[in-house]
Amino acid sequence: MHVKIFSEHLEELELLLNGIAMMKELTKRTQDYLVSFGECMSTRIFAAYLNKLGVKARQYDAFEIGFITTDDFTNADILEATYPAVAKRLNGDWLSDPAIAIVTGFLGKAQKSCAVTTLGRGGSDLTATTIGKALGLPEIQVWKDVDGVLTCDPNIYPKAEPVPFLTFDEAAELAYFGAQVLHPQSMRPAREGDIPVRVKNSYNPKAPGTLITKERDMSKAILTSIVLKRNVTMLDIVSTRMLGQYGFLAKVFSIFEDLGISVDVVATSEVSVSLTLDPSKLWSRELIQQASQELDHVVEELEKIAVVNLLQNRSIISLIGNVQQSSLILEKAFCVLRRLGVTVQMISQGASKVNISLVVNDTEADECVRALHEAFFETKLQRDYTNGNGYVAKSS
Known part of the structure; x- marks a missing residue:
């Protein structure tokens, strides 16, 4: 039969x-x-x-x-x-x-x-x-080839560890900014139905995995995970109009809407906006030449209303963590990056309040992720009061 x-x-x-x-x-x-x-x-x-x-x-x-x-x-x-x-x-x-x-x-x-x-x-x-x-x-289980959602990409840093608990907000930010374990869209029904999702490892069934719920105890949480998104294009857009001209941002984003291009991270002031373009959307046209021509067209349209500076070969490092600890997260992160001699070219905190995104050069990204993981998950940063040299990493 x-x-x-x-x-x-x-x-x-x-x-x-x-x-x-x-x-x-x-x-x-x-x-x-x-x-x-x-x-x-x-x-x-x-x-x-x-x-x-x-x-x-x-x-x-x-x-x-x-x-x-x-x-x-x-x-x-x-x-x-x-x-x-x-x-x-x-x-x-x-x-x-x-x-x-x-x-x-x-x-x-x-x-x-x-x-x-x-x-x-x-x-x-x-x-x-x-x-x-x-x-x-009462629970949905998703079986993968890793021990749940990890603190960073193990291909970048082998010491990445499983994250035992996540909220749906954290899981969505992780997935959008590059984590491959889950896709934000796939979590939507569970979130709507308030049903916990447990991520397990098919090759290691005894591992507890990661439990994703609507809410979790954040009292001791600082940083949950570090996510890297490569091959990002960044645009600095400065208005050519006088200070206080309304409608500038609306015009900028209408151009992206007309061209069907998605924006990742945004930082704004009254007369300027810096943003990154989603590489998966921008480069979805299979030929690189076509994508390059499309990018040139974006710049051409924006230059009708602003001065545009195009910066390619950038990476977004997203720090997913507790919004109540955002000052501590930033303090530690910038201490690490200063020690590495890395200049952050853009910073943005997402509307979800669980994500802080930093833009750096592609060539610096892997080293940044490894150093940040070590600082947040393996050591603690303490002020060296004896010599006044700021912060140093000490084993916990």
Whole structure:
């Protein structure tokens, strides 16, 4: 029976590939349908394996059990109608014939066209949190290849440690500014349903992982994690108009909106604004030449209203921590950077109040992250009152 199901899928996949080859065209809609086969096949294989072991399991295609999405192929959004539909199907099946549900990740059905869609980056985690919210579960677990969310990228600094607790605000900032473990969009249903999310390691199941909740005890928290975002483009934009001219910022950001370019970090004064451009958005056009031309166009448009200084090869170091300790975080951070001889070219505190972002040169970024991690997580900075030389690092 299982062999027949798999052979039918393979035959359908072969027909699809032949059609693509014949038409010499691959639309986003067809692309979503194509990539869905891997997930549909793997979940069927896993469910069959569990049943062979004597663990009763039932396979589901997400697009057949109520995952209703927008028609934005390759990056669809889950619609509100999904939650009651999924709850009705999974609860109904469980009550009539209990079995472990094995559901395809990152897939859905478009509301208008009824075609298969994919949910973009973090789509499998989004599927899990959507099911968790739909069923009102007490906890959602996301299994990765690391021991939870870490204090920094272990590829930069091997002494990175797991963070035991996070808030959804902290997790969102970490993900947006470069942490690869979670995607901000995937946490949305859990946050809305106030359901804790636990990040675990498939290769180390005994590790406690990271528990993400709406709130946590911040009384002893200072810094949670350090995140690095590379290949950032920075713009210094100074108004050519007189001091106090209203509408300057509105004009600046309308230019970015018209060009469809996302801004990361912003620092402003009355007549100037410094900002960084999201590299994933700016360089999403596959050819570097096209991206470079687009950047030139941004500068050209901005120069109609301002003097523009373009600075490339920059990095954003984001310090995710306790807003109540922001003065201490900044004090320690700038002490470390001064010792390294690094000049911070821009600083911004996010509206979420859990993120302080510093812009430095790409070439200095790794050294900065290592030194900051050592200062915040392995040593404490104390004032050397004996010689008046400011702050020195001492082992805790």
